[in-house]
Structures are given as C-alpha cells and as structure tokens.
Amino acid sequence: MTLLTREEILRQIAQGKSFYQAELSKINLESANLDQAQFPEAYLRGANLSQASCKKTDFTRAILRFAQLVDADLTGATLTKAELNSAYLKGTNITEAEATKAKLFSANLDSLNATSAILTGADLRDVVGTAPNFSQANLEEVNFTNARLEHANFSNASLRKAIAVQTNFTHSIWQQANLAKMNFSQSFLLEANFREASLTDVNFANADLNLVNFAEAELLEASFKNAKLELVDFTDSSLLTADLEGATFTKVNFTRAMLQDANFENTIWQEVNLVDCNVDNAVFSNAQGLTNEQKQWLKKNGALNVPK
Secondary structure, eight states: OOSSOHHHHHHHHHTTOBOTTOBOTTOBOTTOBOTTOBOTTOBOTTOBOTTOBOTTOBOTTOBOTTOBOTTOBOTTOBOTTOBOTTOBOTTOBOTTOBOTTOBOTTOBOTTOBOTTOBOTTOBOTTOEEESOBOTTOBOTTOBOTTOEEETOBOTTOBOTTOBOTTOBOTTOBOTTOBOTTOBOTTOEEETOBOTTOBOTTOBOTTOEEESOBOTTOBOTTOBOTTOEEESOBOTTOBOTTOBOTTOEEESOBOTTOBOTTOBOTTOEEESOBOTTOBOTTOBOTTOBSOOHHHHHHHHHTTOBSOOO
8 A cells, every 4th residue: 555645645746756666556646737747666556547647757667557547648758668567548648658668468448549659669468449549659569469459540650570469450540550570460350451551571371351451552572371351452552572372362452453473372262353463473373263364364464373
C-alpha cells in the first residue's frame, strides 16, 4: 500500500519533487493534474490514473501493471521501458509519447490514441482492443504476437521488422505504412487495407487474407507461401520475385500487377484476373485451376513451366 496520500502527492508535484522508485501501488489519482511530474521507476501497480492529465510526465521504467488509464492524457509522456502489462488504456492519449521498449503484454487498447508515438521494440503480445490509432507511429521491431486489434489504424506508421504472428487485424488500415520485413505469418486479415504500403520482404506465410486491398503496394520479395487469398486486390502492385508457392487464389485481382520472377509453384487458382499483368519469368509449376485461356496467355507473355 502507498505511504503517500493523493493530497501529499499533488502537493509534492507542485513543489517539483520527484517520485523516483516511490511505492504508489493502488494510488487513486483519477482526474489529477500530473503534467510534467516525475515518476521514474515508481511502483504504480493497480494505480487509478483515469482521466488524469499526464502531459510530458516521466514514467521511465515505472511499474504500471494493471493500472487504470481510461481517457488519461499522456501526450508527450516518457514511458521508456515502462511496464503496463494488463493495463487498461481505453481512450488513453499517448500522442508523441516516448515508449521505447515499453511492456504492454495483454493490455487493453480500446480507442488508444498513439499517433506519432515512439514504441520501438515494445512488447504488445496478446493486446486486445477496438479502433486503436497508431498512425504515423514508430513501431519498428514491436512484437504483436497473438494480438487482437480490430479497426486498428497504422496508416503512415513504420513497422519495420515488427512481429505479428497469429494476430487478428480485422478491418485494419495500413495505407502508406512502411512494413519492410514484418512477419504476418498465420494471421487473420479480413478487409485489411494495405494500399500503397511498403511491404518489401514481408512474410504472409499461412495467413488468411480475405477482402484485402494491396492496390499499388510494394511487395518485392514478399512471401505468401501456403496463404489463403480470397477477394484480394493486387491492382498495380509489385510482386517482383515474391514467393507464393502453395497459395490458394480465389477471385483475386492481379490487374496490371508486376509479377516478374515470382514463384507460383503448387498454387490453386479460381476466378483470378490476370489482365495486363507482367508475368515474365514467373514460375507456374504444378499450378492448378488455371483456365486454358489463362495458360495460353501466360505462355505467350513469358511465364515459365505453365501446366499443359
């Protein structure tokens, strides 16, 4: 139990004092003004900071496990290596916050606003939430394994080398994001929008891609091995040297897509649109379901090992 009362904490904040390594577990600071306060390495397990104003507040390495931060304003706050495992961040604002290597394992991120936040290397495994906003955020090397984030917005964000294995990003937005070398293997992506995104060397192996928009996306060397793609749009996208071996394509649109040197071995095709795409040196060994017309067109336009 905390050794300080709410009133004592607010008085000491006004005096500019730091709460370095202070024991503040379960403290109730709901709706308090904590702007620019200092809580480095403080123990705030189960604290109530709902609706508190924490602009530019320092929570470096602070312990905020199970903390309540509903509608709290942490604009510009420092959360570097802070522990927020199982914290409740519904409606929390961490715009432009510095949260490098923060731990948010199993946290609730409903309507979180993380616009332009820095979360490089953060642990977001098993997080859940609806409509979190990570637009323009730095999420490089973040671990999203087993995350469940519906209607999440990652537009213009950087997620290079991020891990998103076995995730559910239903209705997510990734427009113009940098996702180079990101791992989406075994993930479920219903109605995800990757329009104009940079997806170089991204891994979608064994992923379930339904109603996904990859129009004008850069997918150089991307992997879709054994992925299931249905009603996916690749219009004007680039899949140069991509590996799609064993993938299943149902009602997929490759209009004007760049498919040179791509690997389509052992793929299954049903009602696929190949109009005006470039298939020079693309390999189609043991591909099944192609129409006779498609086979003739592929052979004529430079595809290799097209089935008879």
